[in-house]
Amino acid sequence: MTLLNDDFLLTTPMAKKLFHDHASKMPIIDYHCHLDPKEIYDNRNYDNITRIWVNDGSVGDHYKWRLMRANGVPEDLITGDGDDYEKFIAWAGTIEKSLGNPLYEWTHLELKRFFGIDDVFNKKSAPDIWKKANEMLATDDFKPRNLIKRMNVKAVCTTDDPASDLKYHKLLKKEEADNGFKVLPAMRPDKALHLTDTTFGEYLDRLSAVSGVQIDSFKHLMAALRQRFEYFNSVGGRLSDHGLNFFRFEKASDDELNDIIERACDNKPLSTSDIDKYQTMLVEGLMKLNKEFNWTMQFHMNVTRNANKPMFKSFGPDGGFDSMGTQPDIAQEFMKLLIDMQTENEIPRTILYSLNPNDWMELATGMGDFQQDGVQKLQLGAAWWFNDTFDGMKRQLTIMAEQSLLPNFVGMLTDSRSFLSYPRHEYFRRVLCNVIGEWVERGQAPDDEDYLGQIVEDISYNNAYNQFGFFNKD
Numbered sequence: 001m002t003l004l005n006d007d008f009l010l011t012t013p014m015a016k017k018l019f020h021d022h023a024s025k026m027p028i029i030d031y032h033c034h035l036d037p038k039e040i041y042d043n044r045n046y047d048n049i050t051r052i053w054v055n056d057g058s059v060g061d062h063y064k065w066r067l068m069r070a071n072g073v074p075e076d077l078i079t080g081d082g083d084d085y086e087k088f089i090a091w092a093g094t095i096e097k098s099l100g101n102p103l104y105e106w107t108h109l110e111l112k113r114f115f116g117i118d119d120v121f122n123k124k125s126a127p128d129i130w131k132k133a134n135e136m137l138a139t140d141d142f143k144p145r146n147l148i149k150r151m152n153v154k155a156v157c158t159t160d161d162p163a164s165d166l167k168y169h170k171l172l173k174k175e176e177a178d179n180g181f182k183v184l185p186a187m188r189p190d191k192a193l194h195l196t197d198t199t200f201g202e203y204l205d206r207l208s209a210v211s212g213v214q215i216d217s218f219k220h221l222m223a224a225l226r227q228r229f230e231y232f233n234s235v236g237g238r239l240s241d242h243g244l245n246f247f248r249f250e251k252a253s254d255d256e257l258n259d260i261i262e263r264a265c266d267n268k269p270l271s272t273s274d275i276d277k278y279q280t281m282l283v284e285g286l287m288k289l290n291k292e293f294n295w296t297m298q299f300h301m302n303v304t305r306n307a308n309k310p311m312f313k314s315f316g317p318d319g320g321f322d323s324m325g326t327q328p329d330i331a332q333e334f335m336k337l338l339i340d341m342q343t344e345n346e347i348p349r350t351i352l353y354s355l356n357p358n359d360w361m362e363l364a365t366g367m368g369d370f371q372q373d374g375v376q377k378l379q380l381g382a383a384w385w386f387n388d389t390f391d392g393m394k395r396q397l398t399i400m401a402e403q404s405l406l407p408n409f410v411g412m413l414t415d416s417r418s419f420l421s422y423p424r425h426e427y428f429r430r431v432l433c434n435v436i437g438e439w440v441e442r443g444q445a446p447d448d449e450d451y452l453g454q455i456v457e458d459i460s461y462n463n464a465y466n467q468f469g470f471f472n473k474d
Protein backbone atom coordinates (compact mmCIF):
# COMPACT_ATOMS: atom_id res chain seq x y z
CA MET A 1 0.00 0.00 0.00
CA THR A 2 1.54 3.35 -1.00
CA LEU A 3 1.62 6.25 1.44
CA LEU A 4 -1.81 7.85 1.90
CA ASN A 5 -3.43 6.12 -1.05
CA ASP A 6 -7.20 6.50 -1.48
CA ASP A 7 -7.94 3.71 0.97
CA PHE A 8 -5.37 4.49 3.64
CA LEU A 9 -6.54 3.45 7.14
CA LEU A 10 -9.54 1.66 5.52
CA THR A 11 -9.02 -2.08 5.86
CA THR A 12 -12.48 -3.51 5.12
CA PRO A 13 -14.95 -3.24 2.22
CA MET A 14 -17.52 -1.54 4.46
CA ALA A 15 -14.96 0.97 5.79
CA LYS A 16 -14.13 1.97 2.23
CA LYS A 17 -17.79 2.41 1.29
CA LEU A 18 -18.54 4.37 4.46
CA PHE A 19 -15.65 6.74 3.94
CA HIS A 20 -15.81 7.31 0.19
CA ASP A 21 -19.62 7.36 -0.19
CA HIS A 22 -20.60 8.98 3.11
CA ALA A 23 -17.98 10.56 5.40
CA SER A 24 -15.85 12.23 2.72
CA LYS A 25 -18.84 14.06 1.29
CA MET A 26 -19.87 15.71 4.55
CA PRO A 27 -19.02 19.35 5.32
CA ILE A 28 -16.93 20.30 8.37
CA ILE A 29 -17.94 22.10 11.56
CA ASP A 30 -14.70 22.86 13.39
CA TYR A 31 -16.06 23.70 16.84
CA HIS A 32 -12.74 24.16 18.66
CA CYS A 33 -9.66 25.80 17.19
CA HIS A 34 -7.19 28.57 17.89
CA LEU A 35 -7.26 30.39 14.55
CA ASP A 36 -7.15 34.17 14.74
CA PRO A 37 -10.43 35.69 13.42
CA LYS A 38 -8.42 38.74 12.31
CA GLU A 39 -6.37 36.59 9.96
CA ILE A 40 -9.58 35.19 8.46
CA TYR A 41 -10.97 38.70 8.04
CA ASP A 42 -7.75 40.24 6.67
CA ASN A 43 -7.53 37.25 4.30
CA ARG A 44 -3.91 37.89 3.35
CA ASN A 45 -1.67 35.37 1.59
CA TYR A 46 1.14 33.89 3.64
CA ASP A 47 4.65 34.79 2.52
CA ASN A 48 5.80 31.18 2.42
CA ILE A 49 5.01 27.67 3.60
CA THR A 50 7.00 28.04 6.80
CA ARG A 51 4.75 30.92 7.85
CA ILE A 52 1.47 29.06 7.34
CA TRP A 53 2.76 25.68 8.48
CA VAL A 54 5.41 25.98 11.15
CA ASN A 55 5.66 29.44 12.62
CA ASP A 56 4.16 32.81 11.75
CA GLY A 57 5.94 34.97 14.27
CA SER A 58 4.77 34.07 17.76
CA VAL A 59 1.86 31.91 16.54
CA GLY A 60 2.32 28.47 15.12
CA ASP A 61 2.01 24.77 15.49
CA HIS A 62 3.61 23.70 18.73
CA TYR A 63 3.05 20.06 17.76
CA LYS A 64 5.73 20.61 15.13
CA TRP A 65 7.94 22.65 17.45
CA ARG A 66 8.16 19.82 20.00
CA LEU A 67 9.32 17.36 17.37
CA MET A 68 11.86 19.81 15.95
CA ARG A 69 13.34 20.31 19.42
CA ALA A 70 13.52 16.54 19.86
CA ASN A 71 15.43 16.43 16.59
CA GLY A 72 18.00 18.89 17.85
CA VAL A 73 16.85 21.86 15.80
CA PRO A 74 18.07 25.11 17.44
CA GLU A 75 15.27 27.36 18.77
CA ASP A 76 16.06 30.15 16.33
CA LEU A 77 14.97 27.77 13.56
CA ILE A 78 11.75 26.89 15.42
CA THR A 79 10.20 29.91 17.14
CA GLY A 80 13.16 32.24 16.79
CA ASP A 81 14.14 34.71 14.10
CA GLY A 82 15.98 32.22 11.91
CA ASP A 83 15.56 32.10 8.13
CA ASP A 84 12.19 30.71 6.96
CA TYR A 85 13.77 28.45 4.33
CA GLU A 86 16.19 27.02 6.88
CA LYS A 87 13.24 26.44 9.24
CA PHE A 88 11.45 24.56 6.45
CA ILE A 89 14.48 22.35 5.79
CA ALA A 90 14.77 21.71 9.54
CA TRP A 91 11.07 20.72 9.58
CA ALA A 92 11.65 18.37 6.62
CA GLY A 93 14.54 16.73 8.45
CA THR A 94 12.31 16.26 11.47
CA ILE A 95 9.43 14.76 9.50
CA GLU A 96 11.86 12.17 8.07
CA LYS A 97 12.11 10.77 11.58
CA SER A 98 8.44 11.12 12.61
CA LEU A 99 7.15 7.75 11.41
CA GLY A 100 4.37 6.57 13.71
CA ASN A 101 3.72 10.11 14.90
CA PRO A 102 0.43 11.56 13.57
CA LEU A 103 2.34 14.51 12.17
CA TYR A 104 3.93 12.23 9.59
CA GLU A 105 0.53 11.43 8.10
CA TRP A 106 -1.01 14.86 8.74
CA THR A 107 1.94 16.58 7.04
CA HIS A 108 1.71 14.44 3.91
CA LEU A 109 -2.09 14.69 3.88
CA GLU A 110 -1.87 18.49 4.00
CA LEU A 111 0.65 18.61 1.15
CA LYS A 112 -1.61 16.30 -0.84
CA ARG A 113 -4.98 17.91 -0.19
CA PHE A 114 -3.99 21.59 -0.45
CA PHE A 115 -1.00 21.55 -2.81
CA GLY A 116 -1.55 18.35 -4.80
CA ILE A 117 1.97 17.30 -3.82
CA ASP A 118 2.37 13.51 -3.50
CA ASP A 119 6.11 13.42 -2.86
CA VAL A 120 7.42 11.94 0.36
CA PHE A 121 8.45 15.01 2.36
CA ASN A 122 12.10 14.95 3.41
CA LYS A 123 15.26 17.04 3.15
CA LYS A 124 15.82 15.83 -0.41
CA SER A 125 12.33 16.78 -1.67
CA ALA A 126 12.03 19.92 0.49
CA PRO A 127 13.71 22.41 -1.89
CA ASP A 128 11.35 21.54 -4.74
CA ILE A 129 8.32 21.50 -2.43
CA TRP A 130 9.35 24.88 -1.01
CA LYS A 131 9.36 26.34 -4.54
CA LYS A 132 6.11 24.70 -5.70
CA ALA A 133 4.19 25.43 -2.49
CA ASN A 134 5.28 29.07 -2.29
CA GLU A 135 4.16 29.71 -5.87
CA MET A 136 0.72 28.36 -4.96
CA LEU A 137 0.61 30.24 -1.63
CA ALA A 138 0.79 33.51 -3.57
CA THR A 139 -2.52 32.77 -5.37
CA ASP A 140 -6.08 33.56 -4.30
CA ASP A 141 -6.72 29.85 -3.70
CA PHE A 142 -4.44 30.06 -0.68
CA LYS A 143 -6.00 33.06 1.01
CA PRO A 144 -7.35 31.95 4.43
CA ARG A 145 -11.01 32.21 3.45
CA ASN A 146 -10.48 30.11 0.34
CA LEU A 147 -8.55 27.51 2.33
CA ILE A 148 -11.59 27.22 4.62
CA LYS A 149 -13.99 27.06 1.67
CA ARG A 150 -11.90 24.46 -0.19
CA MET A 151 -12.24 22.12 2.79
CA ASN A 152 -16.05 22.53 2.78
CA VAL A 153 -15.97 24.07 6.26
CA LYS A 154 -19.32 25.56 7.31
CA ALA A 155 -18.42 26.82 10.79
CA VAL A 156 -15.18 27.72 12.59
CA CYS A 157 -15.30 28.27 16.34
CA THR A 158 -12.33 30.25 17.58
CA THR A 159 -11.16 30.53 21.20
CA ASP A 160 -11.94 33.92 22.68
CA ASP A 161 -11.51 35.66 26.01
CA PRO A 162 -14.74 37.02 27.54
CA ALA A 163 -13.27 40.54 27.40
CA SER A 164 -12.76 40.30 23.64
CA ASP A 165 -14.64 42.87 21.58
CA LEU A 166 -15.29 40.19 18.89
CA LYS A 167 -14.59 42.91 16.32
CA TYR A 168 -13.62 40.50 13.56
CA HIS A 169 -16.40 38.01 14.30
CA LYS A 170 -18.88 40.87 13.82
CA LEU A 171 -17.22 41.98 10.58
CA LEU A 172 -17.15 38.40 9.28
CA LYS A 173 -20.78 37.88 10.28
CA LYS A 174 -21.73 40.49 7.66
CA GLU A 175 -19.91 38.43 5.01
CA GLU A 176 -21.23 34.97 5.98
CA ALA A 177 -23.41 34.73 2.86
CA ASP A 178 -20.46 35.48 0.57
CA ASN A 179 -17.99 33.37 2.52
CA GLY A 180 -20.32 30.40 2.86
CA PHE A 181 -19.10 29.74 6.41
CA LYS A 182 -19.57 31.14 9.92
CA VAL A 183 -16.76 32.29 12.23
CA LEU A 184 -18.12 32.07 15.75
CA PRO A 185 -16.60 32.90 19.14
CA ALA A 186 -16.25 30.26 21.83
CA MET A 187 -15.79 31.85 25.23
CA ARG A 188 -12.64 30.76 27.08
CA PRO A 189 -12.79 32.48 30.52
CA ASP A 190 -9.52 30.90 31.75
CA LYS A 191 -8.09 34.27 32.79
CA ALA A 192 -11.01 34.64 35.19
CA LEU A 193 -10.39 31.10 36.43
CA HIS A 194 -6.63 31.37 36.98
CA LEU A 195 -6.67 33.62 40.04
CA THR A 196 -3.03 32.89 40.87
CA ASP A 197 -1.87 34.76 37.75
CA THR A 198 -0.12 37.97 38.78
CA THR A 199 -2.29 39.80 36.24
CA PHE A 200 -5.59 38.56 37.74
CA GLY A 201 -6.48 41.95 39.23
CA GLU A 202 -5.75 43.77 35.99
CA TYR A 203 -7.86 41.23 34.15
CA LEU A 204 -10.88 41.80 36.39
CA ASP A 205 -10.47 45.54 35.78
CA ARG A 206 -10.55 44.86 32.04
CA LEU A 207 -13.63 42.65 32.42
CA SER A 208 -15.31 45.39 34.48
CA ALA A 209 -14.61 47.94 31.75
CA VAL A 210 -15.99 45.88 28.84
CA SER A 211 -19.01 44.55 30.75
CA GLY A 212 -19.97 47.81 32.46
CA VAL A 213 -20.18 45.91 35.76
CA GLN A 214 -17.79 47.01 38.50
CA ILE A 215 -16.33 43.75 39.78
CA ASP A 216 -15.92 44.15 43.53
CA SER A 217 -17.47 40.84 44.55
CA PHE A 218 -18.06 37.32 43.28
CA LYS A 219 -21.68 38.21 42.60
CA HIS A 220 -20.59 41.11 40.39
CA LEU A 221 -18.01 38.92 38.66
CA MET A 222 -20.80 36.55 37.67
CA ALA A 223 -22.92 39.53 36.57
CA ALA A 224 -20.05 40.75 34.38
CA LEU A 225 -19.62 37.30 32.87
CA ARG A 226 -23.35 37.09 32.25
CA GLN A 227 -23.13 40.32 30.26
CA ARG A 228 -20.38 38.73 28.17
CA PHE A 229 -22.52 35.65 27.60
CA GLU A 230 -25.22 37.96 26.25
CA TYR A 231 -22.66 39.68 24.00
CA PHE A 232 -21.09 36.46 22.67
CA ASN A 233 -24.56 35.01 22.18
CA SER A 234 -25.59 38.07 20.13
CA VAL A 235 -22.65 37.40 17.78
CA GLY A 236 -23.58 33.73 17.39
CA GLY A 237 -21.46 32.18 20.14
CA ARG A 238 -22.94 28.98 21.52
CA LEU A 239 -19.95 27.38 23.26
CA SER A 240 -17.76 27.98 26.26
CA ASP A 241 -14.45 26.21 26.89
CA HIS A 242 -12.51 25.79 30.13
CA GLY A 243 -8.98 24.68 30.85
CA LEU A 244 -9.10 22.79 34.13
CA ASN A 245 -5.41 21.91 34.41
CA PHE A 246 -6.27 20.50 37.82
CA PHE A 247 -9.53 20.52 39.78
CA ARG A 248 -10.67 19.91 43.32
CA PHE A 249 -14.28 20.37 44.33
CA GLU A 250 -14.84 22.62 47.35
CA LYS A 251 -17.82 24.87 47.82
CA ALA A 252 -17.68 28.30 49.44
CA SER A 253 -19.90 31.16 50.57
CA ASP A 254 -20.03 34.51 48.80
CA ASP A 255 -18.23 36.12 51.75
CA GLU A 256 -15.38 33.61 51.46
CA LEU A 257 -15.21 34.18 47.71
CA ASN A 258 -15.16 37.95 48.07
CA ASP A 259 -12.23 37.69 50.45
CA ILE A 260 -10.40 35.32 48.10
CA ILE A 261 -10.92 37.64 45.13
CA GLU A 262 -9.65 40.63 47.12
CA ARG A 263 -6.48 38.81 48.16
CA ALA A 264 -5.96 37.48 44.63
CA CYS A 265 -6.22 40.99 43.17
CA ASP A 266 -3.64 42.18 45.69
CA ASN A 267 -1.39 39.21 44.81
CA LYS A 268 -1.54 38.13 48.44
CA PRO A 269 -0.96 34.45 49.36
CA LEU A 270 -3.75 32.02 48.51
CA SER A 271 -4.13 28.55 49.98
CA THR A 272 -4.95 25.55 47.79
CA SER A 273 -8.35 25.60 49.49
CA ASP A 274 -8.83 29.23 48.42
CA ILE A 275 -8.06 28.25 44.82
CA ASP A 276 -10.30 25.18 44.91
CA LYS A 277 -13.20 27.15 46.42
CA TYR A 278 -12.94 29.95 43.89
CA GLN A 279 -12.56 27.65 40.87
CA THR A 280 -15.41 25.38 42.01
CA MET A 281 -17.85 28.23 42.49
CA LEU A 282 -16.81 30.01 39.28
CA VAL A 283 -17.23 26.79 37.26
CA GLU A 284 -20.64 26.25 38.87
CA GLY A 285 -21.60 29.81 37.95
CA LEU A 286 -20.43 29.29 34.39
CA MET A 287 -22.36 26.02 34.18
CA LYS A 288 -25.52 27.87 35.19
CA LEU A 289 -24.88 30.52 32.51
CA ASN A 290 -24.31 27.83 29.88
CA LYS A 291 -27.58 26.19 30.91
CA GLU A 292 -29.43 29.51 30.84
CA PHE A 293 -28.13 30.41 27.37
CA ASN A 294 -28.50 26.86 26.03
CA TRP A 295 -24.81 26.69 25.17
CA THR A 296 -22.50 23.68 25.21
CA MET A 297 -19.69 23.67 27.79
CA GLN A 298 -16.31 22.09 27.00
CA PHE A 299 -13.79 21.16 29.65
CA HIS A 300 -10.14 20.50 28.75
CA MET A 301 -8.70 18.91 31.85
CA ASN A 302 -5.63 17.29 33.47
CA VAL A 303 -2.78 19.22 31.83
CA THR A 304 0.69 20.08 33.05
CA ARG A 305 1.18 23.50 31.46
CA ASN A 306 4.44 25.34 30.84
CA ALA A 307 6.70 22.72 32.42
CA ASN A 308 9.83 24.25 30.87
CA LYS A 309 10.06 27.35 33.05
CA PRO A 310 12.95 29.12 31.29
CA MET A 311 11.24 28.66 27.91
CA PHE A 312 7.88 29.74 29.33
CA LYS A 313 9.58 32.89 30.66
CA SER A 314 11.03 33.69 27.25
CA PHE A 315 8.22 32.47 24.99
CA GLY A 316 4.98 32.39 26.99
CA PRO A 317 2.13 29.82 26.85
CA ASP A 318 1.31 27.39 24.02
CA GLY A 319 4.95 27.09 23.10
CA GLY A 320 5.01 23.31 23.11
CA PHE A 321 5.98 22.96 26.75
CA ASP A 322 2.80 21.36 28.01
CA SER A 323 2.18 17.69 28.69
CA MET A 324 -0.31 15.19 30.07
CA GLY A 325 -1.50 15.98 33.59
CA THR A 326 -1.41 13.31 36.28
CA GLN A 327 -4.01 14.35 38.84
CA PRO A 328 -5.30 10.82 39.55
CA ASP A 329 -8.65 11.88 41.02
CA ILE A 330 -9.63 14.72 38.67
CA ALA A 331 -12.54 12.70 37.24
CA GLN A 332 -13.74 11.90 40.76
CA GLU A 333 -13.49 15.58 41.75
CA PHE A 334 -15.36 16.56 38.59
CA MET A 335 -18.07 14.04 39.42
CA LYS A 336 -18.62 15.88 42.72
CA LEU A 337 -19.32 18.98 40.66
CA LEU A 338 -21.83 17.17 38.45
CA ILE A 339 -23.51 15.57 41.49
CA ASP A 340 -23.83 18.99 43.11
CA MET A 341 -25.15 20.71 39.98
CA GLN A 342 -27.60 17.92 39.31
CA THR A 343 -29.31 18.65 42.64
CA GLU A 344 -30.27 22.02 41.11
CA ASN A 345 -30.81 20.58 37.60
CA GLU A 346 -28.13 22.97 36.35
CA ILE A 347 -25.95 20.70 34.21
CA PRO A 348 -25.67 22.16 30.68
CA ARG A 349 -24.74 20.27 27.53
CA THR A 350 -21.20 19.24 28.33
CA ILE A 351 -18.23 17.79 26.47
CA LEU A 352 -15.36 16.46 28.59
CA TYR A 353 -11.80 16.11 27.28
CA SER A 354 -9.04 14.81 29.50
CA LEU A 355 -5.45 14.86 28.34
CA ASN A 356 -4.95 11.76 30.51
CA PRO A 357 -6.74 8.79 28.90
CA ASN A 358 -6.74 7.06 32.29
CA ASP A 359 -9.64 9.40 33.12
CA TRP A 360 -11.77 8.48 30.11
CA MET A 361 -13.64 5.50 31.58
CA GLU A 362 -14.45 7.38 34.79
CA LEU A 363 -15.66 10.38 32.80
CA ALA A 364 -17.60 8.34 30.22
CA THR A 365 -19.38 6.19 32.81
CA GLY A 366 -19.91 9.12 35.19
CA MET A 367 -21.58 11.18 32.47
CA GLY A 368 -24.01 8.33 32.00
CA ASP A 369 -25.43 9.16 35.45
CA PHE A 370 -26.74 12.51 34.26
CA GLN A 371 -28.03 12.00 30.71
CA GLN A 372 -31.42 13.75 30.36
CA ASP A 373 -33.04 16.79 28.71
CA GLY A 374 -32.26 15.76 25.14
CA VAL A 375 -29.91 13.76 22.99
CA GLN A 376 -26.48 13.00 24.51
CA LYS A 377 -26.36 16.01 26.85
CA LEU A 378 -22.96 14.86 28.07
CA GLN A 379 -20.30 13.26 25.92
CA LEU A 380 -16.68 12.23 25.96
CA GLY A 381 -14.75 14.68 23.79
CA ALA A 382 -12.71 13.69 20.75
CA ALA A 383 -9.24 12.32 21.49
CA TRP A 384 -7.40 15.49 22.49
CA TRP A 385 -3.88 16.80 21.81
CA PHE A 386 -1.37 14.01 22.58
CA ASN A 387 -4.25 11.53 22.20
CA ASP A 388 -5.04 12.85 18.70
CA THR A 389 -3.48 9.74 17.16
CA PHE A 390 -4.74 6.67 15.30
CA ASP A 391 -4.86 4.63 18.52
CA GLY A 392 -6.13 7.53 20.66
CA MET A 393 -8.99 8.28 18.29
CA LYS A 394 -9.91 4.60 18.07
CA ARG A 395 -9.86 4.33 21.88
CA GLN A 396 -12.11 7.36 22.39
CA LEU A 397 -14.60 6.14 19.77
CA THR A 398 -14.63 2.68 21.32
CA ILE A 399 -15.20 3.98 24.86
CA MET A 400 -17.94 6.33 23.65
CA ALA A 401 -19.59 3.34 21.93
CA GLU A 402 -19.08 0.94 24.84
CA GLN A 403 -20.29 3.36 27.52
CA SER A 404 -22.85 5.46 25.68
CA LEU A 405 -24.16 6.00 22.13
CA LEU A 406 -21.49 6.64 19.51
CA PRO A 407 -24.04 7.67 16.82
CA ASN A 408 -24.79 10.77 18.94
CA PHE A 409 -21.14 11.91 19.02
CA VAL A 410 -20.44 15.43 17.73
CA GLY A 411 -17.21 14.30 16.14
CA MET A 412 -13.88 15.88 15.38
CA LEU A 413 -12.24 19.30 15.73
CA THR A 414 -8.83 20.51 14.61
CA ASP A 415 -7.82 22.37 17.79
CA SER A 416 -5.28 24.00 15.50
CA ARG A 417 -3.59 27.34 14.85
CA SER A 418 -2.95 26.58 11.16
CA PHE A 419 -5.33 26.93 8.19
CA LEU A 420 -3.83 23.74 6.76
CA SER A 421 -5.10 21.45 9.55
CA TYR A 422 -8.55 20.60 8.21
CA PRO A 423 -7.41 17.19 6.88
CA ARG A 424 -7.41 16.13 10.54
CA HIS A 425 -11.17 15.74 10.03
CA GLU A 426 -10.51 13.38 7.12
CA TYR A 427 -8.07 11.40 9.24
CA PHE A 428 -10.66 11.10 12.01
CA ARG A 429 -13.38 10.06 9.56
CA ARG A 430 -11.15 7.32 8.17
CA VAL A 431 -10.50 6.00 11.68
CA LEU A 432 -14.25 6.14 12.43
CA CYS A 433 -15.21 4.27 9.24
CA ASN A 434 -12.54 1.67 9.92
CA VAL A 435 -13.75 1.06 13.48
CA ILE A 436 -17.29 0.48 12.21
CA GLY A 437 -16.03 -1.60 9.28
CA GLU A 438 -14.16 -3.86 11.70
CA TRP A 439 -17.37 -4.33 13.70
CA VAL A 440 -19.09 -5.49 10.49
CA GLU A 441 -16.24 -7.91 9.71
CA ARG A 442 -16.55 -9.43 13.19
CA GLY A 443 -20.33 -9.65 12.94
CA GLN A 444 -20.80 -6.99 15.61
CA ALA A 445 -22.66 -4.64 13.26
CA PRO A 446 -25.06 -5.26 10.37
CA ASP A 447 -23.68 -5.24 6.84
CA ASP A 448 -26.07 -2.35 6.11
CA GLU A 449 -24.50 0.60 4.29
CA ASP A 450 -27.59 2.82 4.56
CA TYR A 451 -27.84 2.41 8.32
CA LEU A 452 -24.10 2.69 8.98
CA GLY A 453 -23.68 5.44 6.39
CA GLN A 454 -26.22 7.60 8.20
CA ILE A 455 -24.32 7.12 11.47
CA VAL A 456 -21.07 8.17 9.83
CA GLU A 457 -22.68 11.23 8.23
CA ASP A 458 -24.19 12.22 11.58
CA ILE A 459 -20.89 11.95 13.47
CA SER A 460 -19.04 13.75 10.65
CA TYR A 461 -21.39 16.73 10.50
CA ASN A 462 -25.13 16.39 11.27
CA ASN A 463 -24.79 15.94 15.04
CA ALA A 464 -22.66 19.08 15.42
CA TYR A 465 -25.09 20.94 13.17
CA ASN A 466 -28.10 19.85 15.24
CA GLN A 467 -26.63 19.89 18.75
CA PHE A 468 -24.68 23.18 18.91
CA GLY A 469 -27.38 25.43 17.45
CA PHE A 470 -25.01 27.54 15.31
CA PHE A 471 -27.44 27.53 12.42
CA ASN A 472 -30.71 27.98 14.32
CA LYS A 473 -32.75 30.97 13.22
CA ASP A 474 -32.93 33.23 16.26
Ligand SMILES: O=C(O)[C@@H](O)[C@H](O)[C@H](O)C(=O)CO
Nearest residue numbers: 034243300318385414415416
Ligand atom coordinates in the same frame (compact mmCIF):
# COMPACT_ATOMS: atom_id res chain seq x y z
O1 LIG B 1 -7.57 24.24 24.22
C1 LIG B 1 -6.60 23.79 24.83
O2 LIG B 1 -6.41 23.91 26.04
C2 LIG B 1 -5.55 23.05 24.05
O3 LIG B 1 -6.04 22.79 22.79
C3 LIG B 1 -4.31 23.90 23.97
O4 LIG B 1 -4.70 25.17 23.50
C4 LIG B 1 -3.20 23.38 23.09
O5 LIG B 1 -2.37 24.46 22.78
C5 LIG B 1 -3.65 22.83 21.80
O6 LIG B 1 -3.91 23.53 20.84
C6 LIG B 1 -3.70 21.36 21.71
O7 LIG B 1 -4.04 20.95 20.42
